[in-house]
Amino acid sequence: xxxNESVVQIxxxxxxxxxxxxxxxINLTIPRGAFLGLVGPNGSGKSxxxxxxxxxxxxQKGDIKLFGIEAENFxxxxxxxxxxxxxxxxxxxFPATVFxxxxxxxxxxxxxxxxxxxxxxxxxxxAVQSVGxxxxxxRNIGDLSGGQQQRIFIARALVSDPALLILDEPTVGxxxxxxxxxxxxxxxxxxxxxxxxxxxxxDIGTITDKVSHVACxxxxxxxxxxxxxxEKLNLAEMSDIYGHDVHVLNHDHHHHHNHTGGN
Amino acid sequence: MISAIxxxxxxxxxxxxxxxxxxxxxxxxxxxxxRRLSLIxxxxxxxxxxxxxxxLLLSKNSALxxxxxxxxxxxxxxxxGSLFIEKLRTVYKHYQELAIPIILSGGIGLGVIFxxxxxxxxTDLFSYLFGSVSAVTRLDLWTILLISIGVIIVIILLYxxxxxxxxxxxxxxxxxxxxxxxxxxxxxxxxxxxxxxxRIVGILLVSSLMTLPVAASxxxxxxxxxxxFLSMLFGEISVLGGLTLSYYLNLAPGGTIVMLAVLILIxxxxxxxxxxxxxxxxx
Numbered sequence: 372x373x374x375n376e377s378v379v380q381i382x383x384x385x386x387x388x389x390x391x392x393x394x395x396x397i398n399l400t401i402p403r404g405a406f407l408g409l410v411g412p413n414g415s416g417k418s419x420x421x422x423x424x425x426x427x428x429x430x431q432k433g434d435i436k437l438f439g440i441e442a443e444n445f446x447x448x449x450x451x452x453x454x455x456x457x458x459x460x461x462x463x464x465f466p467a468t469v470f471x472x473x474x475x476x477x478x479x480x481x482x483x484x485x486x487x488x489x490x491x492x493x494x495x496x497x498a499v500q501s502v503g504x505x506x507x508x509x510r511n512i513g514d515l516s517g518g519q520q521q522r523i524f525i526a527r528a529l530v531s532d533p534a535l536l537i538l539d540e541p542t543v544g545x546x547x548x549x550x551x552x553x554x555x556x557x558x559x560x561x562x563x564x565x566x567x568x569x570x571x572x573x574d575i576g577t578i579t580d581k582v583s584h585v586a587c588x589x590x591x592x593x594x595x596x597x598x599x600x601x602e603k604l605n606l607a608e609m610s611d612i613y614g615h616d617v618h619v620l621n622h623d624h625h626h627h628h629n630h631t632g633g634n
Numbered sequence: 635m636i637s638a639i640x641x642x643x644x645x646x647x648x649x650x651x652x653x654x655x656x657x658x659x660x661x662x663x664x665x666x667x668x669r670r671l672s673l674i675x676x677x678x679x680x681x682x683x684x685x686x687x688x689x690l691l692l693s694k695n696s697a698l699x700x701x702x703x704x705x706x707x708x709x710x711x712x713x714x715g716s717l718f719i720e721k722l723r724t725v726y727k728h729y730q731e732l733a734i735p736i737i738l739s740g741g742i743g744l745g746v747i748f749x750x751x752x753x754x755x756x757t758d759l760f761s762y763l764f765g766s767v768s769a770v771t772r773l774d775l776w777t778i779l780l781i782s783i784g785v786i787i788v789i790i791l792l793y794x795x796x797x798x799x800x801x802x803x804x805x806x807x808x809x810x811x812x813x814x815x816x817x818x819x820x821x822x823x824x825x826x827x828x829x830x831x832x833r834i835v836g837i838l839l840v841s842s843l844m845t846l847p848v849a850a851s852x853x854x855x856x857x858x859x860x861x862x863f864l865s866m867l868f869g870e871i872s873v874l875g876g877l878t879l880s881y882y883l884n885l886a887p888g889g890t891i892v893m894l895a896v897l898i899l900i901x902x903x904x905x906x907x908x909x910x911x912x913x914x915x916x917x
Contacts, residue, residue, distance in 0.1 A: 425808055427807070427808060448809055448810045449809075453805070453808055455804065455805070462668065462670070462801075464852075465668055465800075465801055465858075466668070466852050466855055466856075466857065466858055466860075466861040467797075467801060467857060467858045468856060468857035468858070470857075471797070471857055471858050471859070472801065475794065475797055475798045475801060475802075477794075478794045478795060478797075478798045478806075478809065478811065479809040479810050479811060481794065483791070483792065483795065484791045484792075485794075486794075487794075509856065509857070510856075511856055511857065527805075
């Protein structure tokens, strides 16, 4: 694989909190245009890996390159969009419209002491359109359903034109019947706008027909490859790489909530 | 009353100061309330009291402090208190709300000691507790005006950043906003506005102007900007209405202002309820 074509390149990365190793010797390259499903049970180090890629933590061993540049020296943060688990950091009673929330995604890119101009307003509208929420522009964010709110947060990430979009368990708190259309929207963003997507989830089954690549993490990177290869693995191999609670190709959405929670 | 305002300077001072505070306190209040820091204003106002008591004590014992406006010492204490709150919030990461009662009781404790050293209450101190129209001087008015202009400029320039900090601190951090310095700037503005506005509403009630108009507008507004404008409107109505009523009915101005703000809150709650019962989806 050509290095210039990779959006994220992680080599020999290890990380530990106090005495416990969370990540060991991770090597992972995400090619431009990929839709990667990063799966692993709770406590497998997924969130730590994300924080490292986003520059919120510094690697202790090994290194991370973003768009070919060392993560520490990477300055164009707006190229990376991030959507966290909604429940983490958002007060649902907050009096802000969808427009205001999405526009806040331009804060860093615009810079201090600058105001939203016409062209930024158009951008905000476009971002809201691309997640199919243009009818809700002037509604308060707290009045929307969980799935709709999550779409708005994706629009907030999209508004700064990211080349890479990272989503951490975005369907936690999203109505089971809306999860599928949510994934369909992600697939469109990937195929039509060419945005590289990393979707972190504990549930492999629901995403295998959408993602192009799968990476299985549990302290070590147990599997990384195209989805078709991943689907060839048998159940025993799968349990081996994923850990004990494997729900492979399980499309029964009611099981989702058994595995939610922080990691 | 209009003719009285033209006639008496103290009335002019009180009304002008009140008009400014009616706008500036709810403006900062919106950010305070949505960040769930509503009690911070209470804590800081009590620290300010300690500063004012200290200033009064010093002016009694040292020629150097005679004639110095106690509000300046109050501001210094308030800013110091706000920095302590920040420090405590990082020390007690998992009990962030603990910082507020610590600072609040520390402020009262210190204030009571200074008051007793200064041989108890006098009318001057009393006017700081509950606010007094006649106590507002020209100098107070200029202080309030300067602080308010500074605060408004900072809020306009840093509006995007302050919005993001309030809405989603984690995301602000992740996108590379200087969250710590921003918060620092914000809390110093709060400390200054609290110290400046006590002359009108008094220490015990100053936080109400930062929270009650916001509590009312948050019920019925759509969007953050509208919340800000409605809060300022409700704040202004409370202050002007309260001062006028207190003038005619000879009531304590601070108490009258706060009760008007409570009344507005009740009206918005009732009207929201009515409009959701009779047809309207939302106001």
